[in-house]
Amino acid sequence: MTVDDIAELMQRRGAAQYGREAVSQLEHALQCAHLAETAGEPDELVAAALLHDLGHLLAAEKEQSVEPASDRDDLHQFIPLPLLRGLFAEAVLAPIGLHVDAKRWLCAQEPGYFESLSPASVHSLALQGGPFTPEQAQAFEEQPHAQAAIRLRRYDDWAKVPGVATPALAHYASLMRRLALR
Numbered sequence: 001m002t003v004d005d006i007a008e009l010m011q012r013r014g015a016a017q018y019g020r021e022a023v024s025q026l027e028h029a030l031q032c033a034h035l036a037e038t039a040g041e042p043d044e045l046v047a048a049a050l051l052h053d054l055g056h057l058l059a060a061e062k063e064q065s066v067e068p069a070s071d072r073d074d075l076h077q078f079i080p081l082p083l084l085r086g087l088f089a090e091a092v093l094a095p096i097g098l099h100v101d102a103k104r105w106l107c108a109q110e111p112g113y114f115e116s117l118s119p120a121s122v123h124s125l126a127l128q129g130g131p132f133t134p135e136q137a138q139a140f141e142e143q144p145h146a147q148a149a150i151r152l153r154r155y156d157d158w159a160k161v162p163g164v165a166t167p168a169l170a171h172y173a174s175l176m177r178r179l180a181l182r
């Protein structure tokens with residue numbers, strides 16, 4: 001997979017609705033990247049924010065449907081990793097792979113976080129294993145890039161606002177080209 005392939009997929013599949021939220025997949029990805037960028041995050045985390053839900057688009061390519069099955073964990077955080085490995089460094093890949101665990105960590109560690117989740121997110125949380133136990137939370141924290149994944153998760157939560165202006169996808173395609181390993 002190349003940066004051009006990623007941009008093409010996001011452009012073509014990105015019009016699909018983001019779960020049960022009021023923004024499209026592409027709007028969600030751009031808002032998430034823009035939040036990371038304006039927060040002063042390194043380019044690697046901006047790229048991770050843009051790509052964190054690429055698994056949904058890749059699954060749609062395969063299944064001809066973007067409606068996630070509602071009765072099982074879609075494991076979307078892991079789907080893009082084999083395709084992006086070789087293209088980006090671990091600082092891009094790890095937060096993508098950890099962004100669901102970051103939600104489980106926040107539910108366990110941050111008062112009020114669970115209550116702030118949308119009904120759809122509460123539903124997927126249950127499928128994903130629910131809030132971490134204290135032991136699981138500690139094991140999560142010890143992983144490299146865990147803190148970056150938690151920050152990504154917050155941008156993810158905020159990136160659901162209809163009508164927000166963001167830079168175009170081309171801006172982030174340039175950023176990804178700068179980060180690409182080959």
Ligand SMILES: [Fe+2]
Pocket residue numbers: 028052053156
């Ligand atoms: Fe997301």
